[in-house]
Amino acid sequence: MGEVYKPQYPNLKLLKGGGRVPVVKEVHEIAHKISSMEIRGAGKIARFAAYALQLQAEKSKATNVDDFWYEMKQAAKILYETRPTAVSLPNALRYVMHRGKIAYESGAELEQLRFIIINAAKEFIHNSEKAIERIGEMGAKRIEDGDVIMTHCHSKAAISVMKTAWEQGKDIKVIVTETRPKWQGKITAKELASYGIPVIYVVDSAARHYMKMTDKVVMGADSITVNGAIINKIGTALIALTAKEHRVWTMIAAETYKFHPETMLGQLVEIEMRDPTEVIPEEELRAWPKNIEVWNPAFDVTPPEYIDVIITERGIIPPSAAIDILKEEFGWALKYREPWED
16 A cells, blocks of 8 residues: 555667667656655646656657657656546646657657657646636636635645735635645645735644634645546545535636546546555554554545536536536547557
């Protein structure tokens, strides 16, 4: 339980020229940082995954197009296997590799294919960053002057909503939960404070206690399913449930590449289980009785009925409209195998 990706150098099968496939060390390093949560947050993970493919394409020393494409597929597989829950990662890989696969199967030459992949990666990163700005602009319209907002974990999209509202002159205050066991709430609290926003930092278990002074809940998402359920950092569902109990609006800020296409075919979202030592230090855990198990799920599932709206760069939608976004954005993906598969 909780195994993290371990870099291995180099890889795999013999190429036409007789050498082995060199997946560049930067891809392994980024994969390790994603797996160990040094790189965290669904949007950031997606952008780094695209950037890793860009680096592979730029640094590849392949001398023919077949070897180059095989390298790209191996790099994508390494990245794909790092975090099972955050769908932003495979969606970023699909965005880049699908365009590469079309070019490769259409007979593109080596430098032409390299250019297409590098350009697709840069395009994804640019679109992702602009999406956050757009989400901030739309979400801020739902924030009123004087609102007290509660947030959980660290979401660039959710922060964009609060930051934009503050920059519009709205007098807001934000309650930030600590988000154990990795303490992402500390990152959020410091970032919001750096913009001048007043912040109240509380332990996770105080969320219900302070919900009575909360006007809105704004959180991010790692994945969104076809029925509008939200997969996000553990504790999200409890906060959304508490908000519903107090009749407090819950808004989820998420880019469209966080919608999970496989859920249209009935696939369940795997909830990542992480290392127990993130909860209990290893030395202390060794001294514990052997009949105590420490479980450390990274995410939970928030039912759509606990969510009022989802704010995307395409517009503000109810959870029930998630299927429309999925059909429009990823309907093509259901017709093909993953572009990094043989």
